[in-house]
Amino acid sequence: MSLTTLPxxxxxxxxxxxxxxxxxxxxxxxxxxxxxxxxxxDTKEEVSRELKVAIGTINTYLARIRAKYAAVGRPASTKAAxxxxxxxxxxxxxxxx
Numbered sequence: 578m579s580l581t582t583l584p585x586x587x588x589x590x591x592x593x594x595x596x597x598x599x600x601x602x603x604x605x606x607x608x609x610x611x612x613x614x615x616x617x618x619d620t621k622e623e624v625s626r627e628l629k630v631a632i633g634t635i636n637t638y639l640a641r642i643r644a645k646y647a648a649v650g651r652p653a654s655t656k657a658a659x660x661x662x663x664x665x666x667x668x669x670x671x672x673x674x
Contacts, residue, residue, distance in 0.1 A: 599665060602645035611638040613669055616660055 604612070614624045615635065625632045639659075646653045646662055653659045663669050 600649035600651065601666060602642070602649050602651070602662075604642060604645060604668075608638055608642050608645075609668055611635060612642055612659065612663060613673075615639065616656070616663060616669070617674065 611624065611628065614627055615621065618624045618627070621632050621635045624635050628635075642659070643653055646659075651662060653662050660674075664671060
């Protein structure tokens, strides 16, 4: 039996290097605030009460955030996908969830 030797796998860079290689969506401070609040909440109603804005405003922010991620080639059509993006971008840490 013959074994094939594979070339070594390149080592992965640090998390900072990984984050730097991903295009960032350029979220505003308020967009990040709404996004993090929504990720930590169970419902948009909770976010609405916490931030003292209408649910329609929350929906508008989330639509803009999704559009910005899609514009840089990192679509996030679900809440789970947005959680992944904020973790990848270092907006929040896993311990914050």
